[in-house]
Every structure is written in C-alpha cells, then in structure tokens.
Amino acid sequence: MTRVPETAADLVEFRRWVVRQAASGAMTGADTETTGLDTFARHYRLRTVQIGDARDAWVLQVEGRPEMQEAARWALLTLPRLVFHNATFDLLVLDRHLRAPLEELGPKSTDSKIIAHLFDPRPRHEGGYGLKLKDLCARDVDPSAPDTQEDLTAVFHSIGETKDTGWAKIDINHPTYLQYAGLDAILVSRLLPVLEARLRKAGVRESLVSFEHAVMLVCAKMERRGMLVDQDYVRPLVGRLEEEAALHAGRASKYGVTSVNAPKQVSTALLAMGETLILPGNSKPERTDSGALKVDKEVLQYLADVDREWKRIGARTPNPLADAVLRSKRAGKWAKSYGVAMRDGIDDAGRIHPKINSLQARTARMSISSPPLQQLPSGDWTIRRALLPEPGHRIFSVDYSAVEMRVLAALADEGVMKRAISEGRDLHGFTAELIYGPDYTSFHRKLCKGVGFGKVYGGGSVTLSRQTGAPLPDVKKAVAAYDRTYRGIKRYSSRLQREARADGYIVWTPVGRRLPLDRDRVYAATNYAVQSTARDVLCQALLDMEDRGLTEHLYLPIHDECLGSAPEEIAEDVAREVGAAMSMDFFGVPLDTDPEVGGSSWGSLYMKKAGTMIANDSWYAAHPQAAHAAELARA
DNA sequence: CCAGGCAGCCAC
DNA sequence: AAACGTGGCTGCCTGG
Numbered sequence: 001m002t003r004v005p006e007t008a009a010d011l012v013e014f015r016r017w018v019v020r021q022a023a024s025g026a027m028t029g030a031d032t033e034t035t036g037l038d039t040f041a042r043h044y045r046l047r048t049v050q051i052g053d054a055r056d057a058w059v060l061q062v063e064g065r066p067e068m069q070e071a072a073r074w075a076l077l078t079l080p081r082l083v084f085h086n087a088t089f090d091l092l093v094l095d096r097h098l099r100a101p102l103e104e105l106g107p108k109s110t111d112s113k114i115i116a117h118l119f120d121p122r123p124r125h126e127g128g129y130g131l132k133l134k135d136l137c138a139r140d141v142d143p144s145a146p147d148t149q150e151d152l153t154a155v156f157h158s159i160g161e162t163k164d165t166g167w168a169k170i171d172i173n174h175p176t177y178l179q180y181a182g183l184d185a186i187l188v189s190r191l192l193p194v195l196e197a198r199l200r201k202a203g204v205r206e207s208l209v210s211f212e213h214a215v216m217l218v219c220a221k222m223e224r225r226g227m228l229v230d231q232d233y234v235r236p237l238v239g240r241l242e243e244e245a246a247l248h249a250g251r252a253s254k255y256g257v258t259s260v261n262a263p264k265q266v267s268t269a270l271l272a273m274g275e276t277l278i279l280p281g282n283s284k285p286e287r288t289d290s291g292a293l294k295v296d297k298e299v300l301q302y303l304a305d306v307d308r309e310w311k312r313i314g315a316r317t318p319n320p321l322a323d324a325v326l327r328s329k330r331a332g333k334w335a336k337s338y339g340v341a342m343r344d345g346i347d348d349a350g351r352i353h354p355k356i357n358s359l360q361a362r363t364a365r366m367s368i369s370s371p372p373l374q375q376l377p378s379g380d381w382t383i384r385r386a387l388l389p390e391p392g393h394r395i396f397s398v399d400y401s402a403v404e405m406r407v408l409a410a411l412a413d414e415g416v417m418k419r420a421i422s423e424g425r426d427l428h429g430f431t432a433e434l435i436y437g438p439d440y441t442s443f444h445r446k447l448c449k450g451v452g453f454g455k456v457y458g459g460g461s462v463t464l465s466r467q468t469g470a471p472l473p474d475v476k477k478a479v480a481a482y483d484r485t486y487r488g489i490k491r492y493s494s495r496l497q498r499e500a501r502a503d504g505y506i507v508w509t510p511v512g513r514r515l516p517l518d519r520d521r522v523y524a525a526t527n528y529a530v531q532s533t534a535r536d537v538l539c540q541a542l543l544d545m546e547d548r549g550l551t552e553h554l555y556l557p558i559h560d561e562c563l564g565s566a567p568e569e570i571a572e573d574v575a576r577e578v579g580a581a582m583s584m585d586f587f588g589v590p591l592d593t594d595p596e597v598g599g600s601s602w603g604s605l606y607m608k609k610a611g612t613m614i615a616n617d618s619w620y621a622a623h624p625q626a627a628h629a630a631e632l633a634r635a
Numbered sequence: 636c637c638a639g640g641c642a643g644c645c646a647c
Numbered sequence: 648a649a650a651c652g653t654g655g656c657t658g659c660c661t662g663g
Contacts, residue, residue: 259659459651459652
C-alpha cells in the first residue's frame with residue numbers, strides 16, 4: 001500500500017514507521033522522482049522521495065515543502081540499510097538536492113542493479129535477465145504487476161508531454177504518478193532478496209559485491225566533481241563546426257543529397273555519378289546487415305581518394321560528393337555529440353557531470369555518457385581543448401602500457417611472453433624478431449601487433465588482412481607462427497572455451513565474475529576474460545587511490561587510463577602517485593603505467609599530434625580571440 | 636506523433 | 648576451420 005503524508009499527524013506516523021524499520025535492522029527500499037536525468041542542471045528539481053518495505057511505501061512530496069524535505073532527509077539518514085535500483089543516480093540527487101551526503105548514504109546502500117549485473121550482465125534484448133527494474137520484477141517479483149510505466153507514459157501523452165519530458169510537468173498529486181513512485185520502493189525491496197539468493201546460489205562471492213559497491217562510490221564522487229568547460233572556447237567552436245558542416249552539406253546538395261546522414265540518398269547519388277561502390281580487391285559492393293549498399297567511412301574515403309589519416313592517396317580522381325559527405329558528417333558529429341553537449345550540459349558553476357556507469361558492459365567495463373567523454377576524438381585536440389582542469393591546476397593522464405596484452409599473458413600463463421614483458425622488451429618487436437629473425441621490418445612488427453590484437457579481440461586472419469593491407473596468405477602464416485611462438489595463449493583460449501561449453505556457456509574470471517557467452521560466439525571467451533580482467537585491474541587501482549586520498553584529483557576512468565588534475569606545483573608528484581597506485585604485479589606480469597602531465601586543458605595532452613582534416617590554422621586566422629584561447633592551452 | 640530499429644562513427 | 652570485443656550517441660526512417 002502506498003501512503004502520501006499530508007498533515008503533521010501523517011508525518012508523525014511516518015516517523016514511527018521509520019523508527020520501527022530502523023530498529024528491525026531491515027533493508028529499506030528507496031527511490032526518487034525528479035524532473036529528469038540531468039541531476040546537475042540549473043532548474044533541476046527533486047519532486048518525491050519514496051521509502052518502503054515489501055508491503056508499504058511512503059511517498060514524500062518534497063518539492064517546495066521544507067517539512068517534507070526534512071522528514072525525508074531524517075529518514076534516509078536514520079535508516080541503517082537502503083536499497084536503490086541504480087543507486088548512483090539517486091545518491092547524487094539526494095546529495096545535491098536534499099543535502100543527504102553521498103558519504104553518509106553511500107556506504108549503507110545496496111544497488112540492486114549491481115546484484116543483477118553480477119548474476120547476468122546482459123540486457124533483455126541480448127538474451128539476458130535484463131537490468132531494468134521493470135524487467136527484473138516482471139520475472140522475479142510479480143509477472144502480473146500492472147505496468148505503471150506504460151500507464152504513466154499514457155498520462156504524459158494526455159498532458160501533451162513525452163516519455164522524457166513528462167516527469168517535470170506532471171501534477172505531483174496525479175494518482176498514477178504517486179502509484180508509480182510508491183510501487184518502485186516496494187518492488188526494489190521485494191526484488192533484492194531474490195537477486196541475492198540467486199547470486200549466492202550461482203557461486204558469486206560476497207567480496208565481489210562489496211568491491212563493486214566501493215567502485216560505484218568512487219565513481220559517484222568523480223561524477224559529483226565533474227569537469228570545467230571552457231565556454232569561451234566551446235561556443236565559437238560549435239559555431240565553426242556547424243558552419244563547416246553546412247558548407248559541405250551545401251556541396252553535397254548539388255548532387256541531390258539533401259541529408260548527408262541518409263545513406264540511401266548518398267548511395268543513390270553516387271551510383272548516379274557512375275560509381276560502383278566496389279572497394280579495390282573486391283568484386284561486389286559492401287552491404288549492410290539489411291542488404292543496403294554500404295556508404296560508410298571506408299567506402300567514402302576510398303571514393304574521396306584519401307587514406308585513414310585523410311591524406312591524399314593519388315590512386316583515383318576524388319569523388320566530390322564523397323568528400324563533401326565525409327566532411328559534413330564529421331563536422332556535424334563533432335558539433336552535436338561533443339560541442340553542443342559540452343556547451344549546454346553545464347551546471348551553475350560551468351561544469352559538466354558525465355555519468356560514470358561503473359558496472360556497465362557484459363564484461364563489466366565502465367561507460368561514460370552525457371556527454372560521452374570516453375570517446376572524444378583523439379587524433380586532434382580540437383574537442384578535448386574545451387575541457388579544463390581547475391584554475392591553477394594542470395591536467396594529467398596516467399594509462400597502462402598495453403594492459404590487455406599483459407593481462408592476456410598473465411591469464412594464459414604464457415611463459416615466453418611473460419618473460420619478454422618482465423624484461424621490459426618491446427613486445428611486438430620481440431615477437432617479430434622471434435618470427436622473422438633479427439632483420440625484421442617495421443611492417444613485420446605491425447603485423448605482429450595486429451595478430452596480438454586479434455588474439456585479444458578474437459579476430460581472424462581475413463579481418464587482419466583487411467586492416468593491415470597485408471596479403472591474406474602472409475597474415476595466415478604470421479598467425480600460425482604466433483601460435484607456435486606463444487603456445488600458452490592458444491592453450492588458454494581452448495581451455496576457456498571447453499570449460500564454458502561444459503559449464504552452461506559461462507566464463508569465470510579471476511575475481512569470480514560470471515560472464516555469459518553467446519552460444520554462436522564461444523570464441524569471444526578470451527576477449528571477455530581479458531577485457532573484464534583489465535577493467536577489474538583499473539577498478540582495484542581506483543580503490544587503492546581512494547585509500548591514498550587521491551580521488552579528489554580524479555575526473556574520469558577511461559578503460560585503461562585515469563584522467564585528473566592537481567595544482568601546478570604538485571602535479572608531477574600527484575600523477576606519479578596515481579601511477580604508483582595503478583602499477584601492480586598481476587600474476588607475475590608487471591602492469592606499468594605512463595603518467596603524463598599536460599597544461600591547462602585536456603587538449604594539451606593531444607597537441608603533439610597534427611591537426612587532420614579540419615583547417616584549424618586558417619579558421620584561427622579569422623578568429624584571433626579563439627586563437628588566443630587555444631594558445632593558452634598550448635603554453 | 637513518438638518510440639525504436641538501423642546505419643554510421645566516435646573511443647578504448 | 649574460422650570466428651575482431653565493449654560501449655554512447657545522432658539522424659533517418661518506419662511501424663504503431
């Protein structure tokens with residue numbers, strides 16, 4: 001039953017319930033309703049706080065009501081154990097909008113999404129149990145439960161709003177809204193014991209559960225800190241990128257392409273120009289999964305006669321439409337996905353707070369969204385230049401050296417490879433020398449590097465041949481030689497696959513993580529184990545850094561890297577200490593780090609690399625003020 | 636009209 | 648024998 005306190009007498013009753021619940025020591029379900037997902041945005045509001053057990057829920061309408069806020073805050077601080085679904089979100093909302101500190105609520109909170117992920121990390125559409133509260137409850141709590149989410153969406157539509165915008169506008173007294181709110185607190189209370197029992201039964205250890213909750217809290221602190229945006233840089237940047245996108249879109253329109261993002265238009269127009277869309281060495285054009293003609297970057301770059309670095313090849317006459325589409329799409333993506341996201345995503349203090357999903361992928365890898373800072377263009381400093389360390393600080397980055405190869409060597413216990421790594425050899429050069437002798441060429445080294453990546457990713461010779469441009473027979477020979485040289489890797493890979501088949505298509509990693517495999521892609525077992533373990537290595541480092549008091553310097557984890565800042569005078573020392581926390585011995589393999597201290601923007605760490613397609617220099621000549629801002633980062 | 640699938644592209 | 652992995656996000660397009 002859902003109760004919505006109105007009077008002072010109602011609140012007295014609520015407080016009595018809280019006291020009883022606290023005394024029992026039981027787990028309490030908790031949830032919030034807000035105006036949206038952008039917790040740090042200017043006009044963000046916390047609307048309701050829900051607290052409940054398996055039977056009853058209290059919905060406190062805290063929006064604009066100090067006495068309700070105080071009651072909710074007191075209850076959350078008083079209750080000894082809380083369970084949220086996707087706790088980071090609610091904890092940060094409560095930290096910022098209810099003055100209930102992350103440091104207080106975090107340590108006593110359980111995240112049912114973490115428990116679900118540790119049993120089966122797959123969303124429903126990938127054949128898993130699902131990770132959304134609704135998916136899980138439909139299965140484990142009450143298959144016949146009313147679909148309040150759908151009802152609520154219908155209400156949003158009835159008031160002229162959408163699934164995304166209704167949250168801020170719906171009447172706080174709307175019965176469907178209140179029912180939906182209360183039900184989630186009840187559902188999460190009922191769900192947790194079921195998930196925990198299943199996790200125990202599957203043999204996943206308790207230490208992994210606490211590990212993930214500790215990682216979640218460190219990441220929540222980073223998310224709360226956020227990162228400063230250089231607004232004087234990013235505003236003109238967006239304008240410039242939009243201009244560039246429009247300029248090239250105009251060129252494309254001369255060939256009948258009204259939208260460069262419509263592949264069908266692009267392929268039709270190219271065919272009309274007499275292009276066959278057949279890549280060199282092929283007999284047929286590439287097609288997408290649904291059978292449409294493929295006009296992706298690879299095809300267009302061939303037609304535009306440029307290589308992957310946008311340099312002119314000279315093999316054919318460049319197709320002007322392909323060139324225009326490429327340039328317009330790239331400038332458009334940079335403007336919208338990165339520029340606008342940074343420009344419009346800031347809080348009152350000019351900071352963005354990218355969401356750090358600490359336990360996300362099937363392999364447990366993290367992801368970062370809103371904006372996606374893990375995937376800003378890295379060949380050029382243009383976009384990263386928009387993000388700044390604290391005033392007077394320097395930005396730093398510490399990454400692992402070839403961590404996935406090293407983790408693979410350790411997991412496979414591949415003696416020859418482990419020795420080469422321990423001796424500090426250049427691994428790919430070492431491999432090339434073993435296979436091709438002391439006179440190996442740089443191409444041999446590149447090939448060996450590719451074969452190594454193929455092992456990590458589970459790729460085959462055909463893919464590798466395409467990527468490197470090396471003839472298929474040569475690649476096959478190299479792969480065979482690699483397997484002979486590093487027998488441990490093939491042995492490990494076969495063993496993982498054999499065990500997985502015998503054990504319900506599950507790969508178990510060294511931390512005791514359970515990774516489900518797709519039956520038709522058992523070869524991915526090695527990649528899963530390596531990617532997942534490399535992720536756990538970085539997370540362990542995050543916890544070590546938390547213990548050393550370094551979290552306050554960190555902005556983001558990026559797969560094999562930590563980004564942070566520190567005051568100019570101590571930046572070198574802090575970066576070194578972060579490197580020391582990250583460095584470790586992993587089953588006899590040293591995991592080394594490479595600390596790098598930059599200047600006063602993230603872009604400063606990417607300025608050695610020359611600009612590529614976008615004509616920075618000429619544009620800056622026309623915009624001296626922005627040029628000056630860019631110079632500051634260079635210094 | 637919106638939700639969701641597809642195609643494409645950004646990262647590690 | 649051979650099999651490239653994990654995400655986020657935007658615009659287009661279509662089905663409901």
